[in-house]
Amino acid sequence: MAKKKTLTNNFGMPVADDQNTLTAGNPGPALMQDVHLLEKLAHFDRERIPERVVHAKGAGAYGYFEVTKDVTQWTKAKFLSKVGKRTDLFIRFSTVGGEKGSADAERDPRGFAIKFYTEEGNYDMVGNNTPVFFIRDPLKFADFIHTQKRNPATNCKDPDMFWDFLSLTPESIHQVTILFSDRGTPKTYRNMHGYSSHTYKWYNDKGKYFWVKYHFKSEQGIQNLTREEAEIMKGKDPDHATRDLYNAIERGEYPSWRLEMQIMTPEQAADYRFDPFDVTKVWPHGDYPPITIGRMVLNRNPENYFAEVEQAAFSPGNFVPGIGSSLDKMLQGRLFSYHDTHRHRLGPNYHLIPVNSAKGCPMNNYQRDGFMRVDDNGGGAPNYYPNSFGGPEPNPKTGEPPFEVSGIAARHRYTHPNDDFVQPGALYNKVMTDTDREHLIGNIVSHLGGAQKRIQLRQTALFYKAAPDYGNRVAKGLNLDVKDVKRLAEMSHEERAQATMSEV
Numbered sequence: 414m415a416k417k418k419t420l421t422n423n424f425g426m427p428v429a430d431d432q433n434t435l436t437a438g439n440p441g442p443a444l445m446q447d448v449h450l451l452e453k454l455a456h457f458d459r460e461r462i463p464e465r466v467v468h469a470k471g472a473g474a475y476g477y478f479e480v481t482k483d484v485t486q487w488t489k490a491k492f493l494s495k496v497g498k499r500t501d502l503f504i505r506f507s508t509v510g511g512e513k514g515s516a517d518a519e520r521d522p523r524g525f526a527i528k529f530y531t532e533e534g535n536y537d538m539v540g541n542n543t544p545v546f547f548i549r550d551p552l553k554f555a556d557f558i559h560t561q562k563r564n565p566a567t568n569c570k571d572p573d574m575f576w577d578f579l580s581l582t583p584e585s586i587h588q589v590t591i592l593f594s595d596r597g598t599p600k601t602y603r604n605m606h607g608y609s610s611h612t613y614k615w616y617n618d619k620g621k622y623f624w625v626k627y628h629f630k631s632e633q634g635i636q637n638l639t640r641e642e643a644e645i646m647k648g649k650d651p652d653h654a655t656r657d658l659y660n661a662i663e664r665g666e667y668p669s670w671r672l673e674m675q676i677m678t679p680e681q682a683a684d685y686r687f688d689p690f691d692v693t694k695v696w697p698h699g700d701y702p703p704i705t706i707g708r709m710v711l712n713r714n715p716e717n718y719f720a721e722v723e724q725a726a727f728s729p730g731n732f733v734p735g736i737g738s739s740l741d742k743m744l745q746g747r748l749f750s751y752h753d754t755h756r757h758r759l760g761p762n763y764h765l766i767p768v769n770s771a772k773g774c775p776m777n778n779y780q781r782d783g784f785m786r787v788d789d790n791g792g793g794a795p796n797y798y799p800n801s802f803g804g805p806e807p808n809p810k811t812g813e814p815p816f817e818v819s820g821i822a823a824r825h826r827y828t829h830p831n832d833d834f835v836q837p838g839a840l841y842n843k844v845m846t847d848t849d850r851e852h853l854i855g856n857i858v859s860h861l862g863g864a865q866k867r868i869q870l871r872q873t874a875l876f877y878k879a880a881p882d883y884g885n886r887v888a889k890g891l892n893l894d895v896k897d898v899k900r901l902a903e904m905s906h907e908e909r910a911q912a913t914m915s916e917v
């Protein structure tokens with residue numbers, strides 16, 4: 414039998430008794446000098462860190478990415494430089510709006526965040542299981558998230574808040590249509606796709622750049638829960654997707670995804686019929702057919718959830734040479750927000766937590782100190798740049814090629830408002846099957862039915878604008894007068910908002 418380890422306190426001192434508090438007499442008051450009791454309670458009191466303000470509930474796994482097609486004409490990223498090349502990665506799947514204890518089967522987008530441990534630093538692809546997003550301007554983000562959380566007075570989820578905001582934000586209609594299809598309740602994390610949603614930049618070793626979108630396609634195939642199945646699952650096993658991922662990997666059934674890319678030249682982007690950086694839209698496959706370039710496999714579970722999954726921190730701002738940002742405004746907001754929320758949640762040195770630290774290369778810079786600086790803090794090496802003591806030097810060859818930007822600085826309004834309805838219309842009319850449409854309408858009616866009638870009318874007018882049949886069927890399900898819906902759909906956004914300020 415293996416020799417038992419001695420129990421110690423956090424500083425290595427052996428503990429003689431871990432069951433009986435030191436008291437004066439028996440029974441008797443506890444003594445202040447029971448430092449073991451005090452330390453144990455004090456540490457326990459501090460076990461919880463702030464939960465993520467979004468994506469609080471999640472599950473993670475390790476795996477690898479393998480390149481299956483030569484992409485060097487588009488990017489010089491070293492981890493993508495050769496067919497057959499493998500890079501280790503960590504992925505975290507999540508829901509968005511619920512708290513850390515919420516059910517995995519909630520209707521919600523699913524986070525799909527990957528950290529590639531490359532030889533040029535960590536590259537994070539922080540996507541979702543939907544190819545688009547609700548809003549295209551980061552100024553709206555905090556408001557949007559508030560509406561998906563709890564009412565400030567009742568502390569309950571609130572269909573009025575939820576639909577009031579969305580119905581006053583017509584660009585959300587595409588994502589709302591996806592969210593209320595059965596893809597809003599994936600059967601497991603293994604049975605859903607992952608999308609960058611945003612457009613990113615790839616640039617090659619000649620300084621030429623391209624706009625790209627990532628699509629990770631599930632090799633297990635799409636499978637969803639119906640609304641009724643999801644309702645049952647929430648009660649039966651609130652952790653069903655977390656459990657499924659862990660158990661599948663333990664069984665050796667390693668889930669995998671094919672990476673397909675859509676690639677657009679800057680010239681094509683300049684002439685495209687809509688704004689290719691608008692995250693409320695996809696690039697239709699007919700225009701930009703996805704090209705398969707690699708495969709991701711998940712083959713190892715974390716050993717400790719808190720250390721590896723809860724403390725994992727991703728940022729769309731973690732690029733490597735060959736990959737950069739685009740003009741997508743939502744992405745620009747996220748470039749700030751992710752690092753910032755992790756500094757709040759985990760502290761300024763969260764990059765030193767093993768799951769977050771670079772593994773394929775060293776980390777060398779002049780940043781020092783701060784809470785939880787747990788490495789050697791640069792030792793005695795210089796802590797300023799420039800210096801003549803042999804400190805690390807920037808390498809200009811790794812920089813992004815210069816790109817031209819010009820324009821008038823202003824709070825520009827989006828100038829293609831009618832675009833908002835074209836793609837959700839195509840999804841409803843051309844992509845969905847009869848069953849998909851029937852489930853979509855049922856899912857919407859059961860949720861929107863909880864909102865005030867004026868909000869129901871305003872939102873249903875948006876469905877009508879995407880496809881009259883869509884609006885008519887939601888109206889029928891909610892017992893709304895289709896004539897009212899049609900009248901609101903024909904108004905401008907401002908008129909519709911005004912007309913539905915109070916009960917119609």
Ligand code: NDP
Nearest residue numbers: 544591594595596635695696697698699836837839840844
């Ligand atoms: P395609 O027919 O080439 O592709 C349709 C896509 O829609 C497929 O990727 C399919 O995924 C996906 N899809 C099917 N059902 C749903 C659903 N309920 N919710 C979300 N996606 C679904 O068409 P286009 O490229 O011309 O696009 C038409 C519409 O399809 C778009 O307006 C958009 O709403 C939707 N779509 C388009 C995507 C794109 O990148 N072009 C990506 C995802 C959706 P799968 O093959 O796995 O079933």
